[in-house]
Amino acid sequence: MVRVCPTSQSDAAESSSFLKVDPRKKQITIMDPSTNQTPSAASQKRAGANHIPPKMFTFDAAFPPDASQAEVCAGTVAEVIQSVVNGADGCIFCFGHSKLGKSYTMIGRDDSLQTLGIIPCAISWLFKLINERKEKTGARFSVRVSAVEVWGKEENLKDLLSEVATGSLQDGQSPGVYLCEDPICGMQLQNQSELRAPTPEKAAWFLDAAIAARHSSQWSNTTEEEHRNSHMLFTLHIYQYRMEKTSKGGMSGGRSRLHLLDLGSCDVKALGGGGGKSRENSSPSSAPLCLSLSALGNVILALVNGSKHIPYK
Numbered sequence: 001m002v003r004v005c006p007t008s009q010s011d012a013a014e015s016s017s018f019l020k021v022d023p024r025k026k027q028i029t030i031m032d033p034s035t036n037q038t039p040s041a042a043s044q045k046r047a048g049a050n051h052i053p054p055k056m057f058t059f060d061a062a063f064p065p066d067a068s069q070a071e072v073c074a075g076t077v078a079e080v081i082q083s084v085v086n087g088a089d090g091c092i093f094c095f096g097h098s099k100l101g102k103s104y105t106m107i108g109r110d111d112s113l114q115t116l117g118i119i120p121c122a123i124s125w126l127f128k129l130i131n132e133r134k135e136k137t138g139a140r141f142s143v144r145v146s147a148v149e150v151w152g153k154e155e156n157l158k159d160l161l162s163e164v165a166t167g168s169l170q171d172g173q174s175p176g177v178y179l180c181e182d183p184i185c186g187m188q189l190q191n192q193s194e195l196r197a198p199t200p201e202k203a204a205w206f207l208d209a210a211i212a213a214r215h216s217s218q219w220s221n222t223t224e225e226e227h228r229n230s231h232m233l234f235t236l237h238i239y240q241y242r243m244e245k246t247s248k249g250g251m252s253g254g255r256s257r258l259h260l261l262d263l264g265s266c267d268v269k270a271l272g273g274g275g276g277k278s279r280e281n282s283s284p285s286s287a288p289l290c291l292s293l294s295a296l297g298n299v300i301l302a303l304v305n306g307s308k309h310i311p312y313k
């Protein structure tokens with residue numbers, strides 16, 4: 001899916017000369033701006049000689065600059081939530097360079113209901129669907145929340161809910177969150193706090209607490225680079241149980257997870273095409289450490305195909 005971020009009025013005229021979004025056809029067309037101006041016949045002839053045909057890309061959804069948060073949430077969340085309540089794991093994240101609106105899309109602003117992002121929307125929809133399922137099937141559900149930040153060049157891990165869980169600052173003595181290779185499930189985060197959220201309000205409260213505990217929110221002198229290298233992994237763990245109707249009775253059920261990621265910016269020097277200012281200005285030492293979109297695609301493909309080797313870096 002692709003969301004085109006809004007631009008200033010002066011830039012909007014420029015971008016409409018080379019970019020067209022068709023939400024109905026779920027297509028983005030990129031045109032050569034020189035062929036879209038109204039040139040004189042002579043220059044038209046000249047341009048015709050070097051005419052670059054428009055390039056069209058089709059997505060699962062295409063959201064134009066004026067798409068509302070509600071439209072983006074409806075287009076992204078509904079299907080994933082259904083799968084998660086049906087027992088599969090799901091993940092939603094935004095990828096793009098700096099100041100594109102990734103955090104706005106994932107978290108949004110809490111000044112009005114219209115500006116809430118995907119994570120608060122997913123919390124609300126998840127509980128709504130769970131309540132429907134409870135009524136329909138009699139299944140029992142329990143929702144837990146965890147939140148971890150990956151920050152800095154060293155990719156430090158921080159349990160964003162440990163303070164809420166223990167009521168005190170992490171003492172530095174406890175092992176904290178760490179990564180561990182599981183022979184069956186692959187690389188897993190271990191030891192993060194997983195807190196019970198019986199209501200959507202409680203889950204939303206944990207989200208607020210996690211955002212406030214982020215390294216990038218806590219220190220007023222956080223540099224632009226530190227902000228770029230801060231990623232939040234907010235996970236809703238859904239446990240469900242059902243009484244078996246067989247004569248033997250017993251319980252069946254399991255756990256599924258919905259991972260909602262607010263990634264920092266993903267400017268990579270080597271990434272070709274359409275660069276933002278930050279990419280042009282960044283020195284090799286300040287270049288963020290994240291993968292390019294195509295490298296991330298390879299990681300996802302390897303995970304989906306169950307490959308033994310996952311090309312993390």
Ligand SMILES: Nc1ncnc2c1ncn2[C@@H]1O[C@H](COP(=O)(O)OP(=O)(O)OP(=O)(O)O)[C@@H](O)[C@H]1O
Nearest residue numbers: 005006097098099100101102103104105228264265
């Ligand atoms: N669709 C939108 N409508 C209104 N405001 C938006 C929209 N998208 C982004 N913004 C605003 O643009 C600014 C930058 O957005 P945001 O911080 O979400 O970008 P980002 O991609 O997460 O940046 P970074 O990579 O630096 O973390 C914010 O002030 C945000 O509120």
